[in-house]
Amino acid sequence: MKPYILKRHLNRVPVFYEIDSPEIPKALFEAECVKPDLTDFPLPLPSKKKDYTCFVKTDDGAEWYGATTGLTRYDANAERIEDKVMYFAADRHLNDNNVQKLLADGNSVWVKTETGVVHMTFVEYSTDEKANVLLQESLDIVDRRGMISQRYLEKARDLSTKYYDNECDNDGGFTAAYAVGEIFHYATLVREKGADDPETLRIKDVATRATEACLLLFYVPGRGDGFFARTYMCADERLPDDGLFFTRKGDTATLRDSGYARHLNASGAECYCGAPIPERLKHLYTDSGYTEDDLIYKADTSSDEVTLQYLLMRYAHEILGPVDPELDEIIKETIKNTTYHFIDHGYQMCDFHGGPTAWAKWNLDYFNSEMGWSDGALNAAEMMFYLKAADLVLGGDEKIKKALEDVYSLGYPELATKHHERFYKASMANDYDLREDMMYGDHMLAVVSFWQLCDLEKEDEYLEKWKKGFRSWRTTIAKEHSPCYDYAYTLATGDEIDMERAANYFYRCPPSRLASGVTINRKDYPMQYRFSGKTKELSSLLPADERFIAKYDRNPMAYCAEDSGGMYCVESCFVYTFAYWTGRYFGLIKGEEE
Amino acid sequence: MKNYTFAVLKADKENLSGSFKKAIAFLEKNENNKLNAFYAGEYKIIKKNEPELFEKVKAFVEAEKLQPLGAWWCESTDEKISLENIARNTLYSQKFFKKNFGKIFRTGYGKKINNPLAVEILFRSKTNCYIEEDVCAKADFYWLDTKNINRILGISTNNLNIKAVDEITSDDETILFDDYVNQFYNNLDDVDAVADIDYSDPAAETEIEKLLLSLETADVVNVIKNGAESKIKEINCAWKNLLCTCPCANKDKAEEIAKELENVEICANEIFETTSETVELVALKKCCKNSDKVVIRIRQTADVSEKIIVKSKLLDACFWVDIEPYETRSFLIDSEGIAVESNIIENIDIA
Known part of the structure; x- marks a missing residue:
């Protein structure tokens, strides 16, 4: 099959300013408001025509229309129809949706709204470059001892204010998917640049660290019977009041008091945790100064975790294993122990109480x-x-x-x-x-x-x-229309998929996983109630940069403005990178410049 | 409006032949008597086992004195009936009637219909009115709405003067269901139906699949395509409390409903277009008289999934829609061109 060629693409990068910032050009405040004539506008518009109050034209020929309900960019010459009309709105791209003034600045535009100013700029990336930008953001902001899920921020939109801790219920599963993406990334670079290329070696380290972080979860409980943890925290991290958390001390782990522990009438229950953690994996917590007694693991592991961890173990064995025999031995031992656990317990994962966990049956x-x-x-x-x-x-x-x-x-x-x-x-x-x-x-x-x-x-x-x-x-x-799902589907079944729509995701995915919300009350995407009348959806899938940011576990057509923590959360890059490197590794897609 | 009596006879399953003879006796007793009786499958049994009796029955049907109880092949004893079950019942029945009586019947009779998709099936099989047993409806007539702009007239047996043949007296002016409803529609054949199924076609059975495929949920399509040997017959739709009726509380006269119906016109002057080559405009209607809202229904006719633009200059409506293979979607559009996907169209407010 001939790979689908992905082209370079413009990406939105809004820069936010306080309304009294001296960096804002004065001309913005003096700009004349000219109402655009949109009478015969040929495409769906996000705002009502009567709501548009001003417009400017940038050097690239694009027209920008400011409305009381957001900002619209129209590029009649855009190659793809989805790129002809773009919508910029709060919170992701504006402070609020009441656009009052516009000022063209080269190909970018200054936008004054009621409560702030944004300089709306664009950066062109290849899809490979965007993968690397997103990866770097995850490494810088999201990484927590090798686990990559999400990270909360103290200040809205300010990535320099990340909290030091951040538990996520599915750390293991999400990190495993991220790790598989980076393993495919590594294998692609080996093929294209050679095994000794510095970039190849860097990504090998990235993939290895994530794989180690996932494998560690199999050993943190220390039960020695193949049971593994959803995630783990360290002693100085804040614990949520959900789930089953065990504090380790010597050879005994004790179930901490929590809502769910009380529900099971099991607070204070003890279980064995003396099985050794492989030396190779210990650096993940010892590098931060922690010991085994500082580890608090989360039990009640579900099939979500198991499925993605097994996917990781397969590809880590096949791709990293040959160049890292020590890691491969750990993978073999791990998968054997856990699989035997399933078999010995009647095809379920049993927890400290001897019965199955809630969702591993x-x-x-x-x-x-x-x-x-x-x-x-x-x-x-x-x-x-x-x-x-x-x-x-x-x-x-x-x-x-x-x-x-x-x-x-x-x-x-x-x-x-x-x-x-x-x-x-x-x-x-x-x-x-x-x-x-x-x-x-x-x-x-x-x-x-x-x-x-x-x-x-x-x-x-x-x-x-x-x-x-x-x-x-x-x-x-x-x-x-998720490239991740569609690529796997066509690889498995041979059935045709819509490569154009899969590519849309890579083009329009924002170059940051800051989960700030979007505006969904828009004229070009009608809302509908689903059958029961309780669920709302949009008539069509929004472009990724105008859609709420989430992991793989949400309905992307949901009538939903934001997920996770909005402007206070940075999500993992894996939604992009796992899909992207799967497509690249299996030859379904190729970047224009490769 | 006249106070008609509906003579209804259901078959004694232990003595089907006796039931048909009883019906004939009733009709022969008084030349003005008219009777609504028996389900399609029961007619077929008589045709097979007692051809002479069937010929007499047929003569009464052709003379428009006897009307089958439709649109069921046999009376359902189940409160929850699958969509395929309904499709098969109505289609087998209409096919049988067309072949043996030269016509189909437009008024159905049976258990209450809880499911908008079931109503859609009845509509598309040209059952344009449905008499529901024991439904508590305030109005004499009401709409049974589908998930889009289609609807059929609903009548509750509680609002009709229904009598068993033994109770009919010479004072009763009996009438057939179709004749009664025709008074309000003028002619049921004038009511537009989406699926023009040719019931005289020997291959009409394949229409069952066609009909189900044309329903507006791709999910149903997938049941047919993916699984069909599957247990669809066993799918008992537990769709409760979704009776989409419109009790016309203030003015419940049938004539006014008929008048309103005439005013729900096709807006031929509207020009909608889509960016797809395979999506067709199925219907475009004003929501109701005096309404400035319009309903547009589009259908994907191919095994294609697309993101398309739907556009109308006149209404200034222009929006994106994802449409799946064979899916039908309906949108309610207001005078400002704001579209809302519509599962159930708002009811007619006669008042």
């Missing part, structure tokens, strides 16, 4: 329960993927092979094809339609599981089942 009891019935297809696929990945990493393992035969005999392959059918029925029963009943984080889990099942399968009969299973998710997944 892959057995028939769960599939036949009211809660697990609609999850069954996904969870059956997940378990088969775990077993196949472990078998691959271990180079063949009799116990795992036998477990695979076991789940096959229990009907897992057939069940894996039933997602749409079961989920549809469950949605109907709950008075929802599919899209509003969907847990959007499940999309990533389904994509990873079926992509990997297809990739690892050698028998045609089963390959067809995995493809059928993957296709049964397309109804909701296709609507996201």
